[in-house]
Amino acid sequence: MRLPGTRYQEHGWEQVRKLLGQCSLQALARIDPVRLAGPEGEALLPEYVDAVARLLRADGGRGEAPGNSYGDSVRELALGLVYELGARPNDWAALCTAVAGEHARMGAFWNLPGGEALLRKKFNDLYAVLRDKVDSDNYQAACGRPCSPNRMYAYRMLDTAYGEVARLFKAWREHREQVGAILARSVEAEPIEARLLTGVASCRPEWILRWSESLERFTGAPGPLHTRSKRFAALKDSPDKIGAMLREIGEYEALSANGDRDWLQDANDATAWIDDYWRVIGESEQASTPGPDRILEARQEELDLAEPVYDEQAAEPLPLLAEQVAQQVSLSPRYLQMAAAAQERGSWALRMMADDTLPVRLAVYLKLLGPFDDSYPSEWLDPATGELPTMQQLAMLDGVSLPTLRKRRDAAIARLSSAGNEETR
Structure with a gap:
């Protein structure tokens, strides 16, 4: 799960948790655990932090693994939490109280069979609480919206619940x-919902509620929204809140996924790709004979290059005609004017495509970057889809055929590639 500002909510957390537990037990081999249960327990925090930090830096195995999708390693995330603990003595005091309680009940429980696992669990619980505090603080800083550790826990629960619903939908025959x-x-055939569930944002709140309700019947244990715990009391009867949180998770995951791609590709790699693209196109043209598409394209080229003929008696000026075309393709009547005004003045790409029409420029971006990119001004996007207009829409806006628009787009891409080669020499 990804949310703004968070670093500990992804699958790498399991390795972070294990590494922190392992190093904590190693540190306690030097710091007698009985000291945690005594009056000096709270004063041991600096000694513990120093010992665990040294052990984390010396770890050469699990610590090297990726901890999240932002590039942080398991070691880096673990060290971050340890140092955060050093600045939060109240959390350390809670751990000491928990250890003292077990010690009062069982004595030196860490020396009993299974006692080491119980001691490790105390530290696991400590860091599980701490990670949600850290991530909720960072979420608030990133978004400017309030977020408690409990709400961060609720985000994670809903993301996990979505994963379970998706798993059941995929294996609907076995879990009919x-x-x-x-x-x-009743489900007798593959439910259409299984195909509609394409991500966490498309998961419906009522599915989550019914999934939680069904768990006791099918697993014997009540679902997270149907226990006596007050942790999710605010969500149990609020499908609208559940829906909003699911959409937020899905929207940010889609947005941040752009960061997984390296947009700063090496110029030589990009040039090689363009060269290879045109080589394949050239070979395919040499291997084929002109067909009806080529004949139609040549005829359309003639029409496009011909002088436009206007009816002098027409009452409608050219801008109004453009507005009518925009309406025909389901865009704002002033789409072309607003999209043109939103272009980045003085940009290299705009200078290189100064002689091209706006639809041709947008077709170039559609080809090279895809229908949506964070760099696109909102004025370029079709409000109905949130993406650039389709090639068919752009062809109509330009008043040319689709093959002609493709040809002009490809010519513009070739010029950009050639200019890029000259600048890198």
Whole structure:
């Protein structure tokens, strides 16, 4: 799960947790655990932090693994939490109280069979709480919206619940009865919802609620939204809140996924790709004979290059005609004017495509960057899809055929590639 500002909510957390537990036990081999249960326990925090930090830096195995999708290693994330603990003595005091409670009940429990695992669990619980505090603080700093550690826990629960619903939908034959309980109807064939569930943002709140409700029947344990715990009290009867949180998770994951791609590609790699692209196109042209598409394209080229003929008696000026075309392709009447005004003046790409029409420029971006990119001004996007207009829409806006628009787009890309080669020499 990804949310703004967070670093500990992804699958790498499991390795972070294990590494912190391992190093904590090694540190306690030097710091007698009985001291944690005594009056000096709270004063041991600096000594513990120093010992665990040294052990984390010396670890050459698990610590090298990736800890999240932002590039932080397991070691870096673990060290961050340890140092954060050093600045939060109240969390350390809570750990000492928990150890003292077990010691009062069982004595030196860490020396008993299974006692080491119990001691490790105390530290696991400590860091599990601390990670949600850290991530909720960072979320608030990134978004400017309030977020408690409990709310961060709720985000994670909903993300996990979505994963379970998706798993059940995918294996609907094996879980036909439970899927039916989630959908509130009998399931005899593959439910259309299984295809509609394409991500966490498309998961419906009622599915989450019914999934939680179904768990006791199918697993014997109550679901997270149907226990006596007050942790999710604010969500149990609030499908609108559940829906909003699911959408937020999905929207940010889609947005931050752009960061997984290296947009700063090496110029030589980009040039090689363009060269290879045109080589394949050239070979395919040499291997084929002119067909009806080529004949139509040549005819359209003639029409496009011909002088436009206007009816002098027409009452409508050219801008109004452009507005009518925009309406025909389901865009704002002033789409072309607003999109043109939103262009980045003085940009290299705009200078290189100064002689091209706006639809041709947008077709170039559509080809090279895709229908959506963070760099696109909102004025370029079709409000109905949130993406650039399609090639068909752009061709109509330009008043040319689709093959002609493709040809002009490819010519513009070739010029950009050639200019890029000259600048890198």
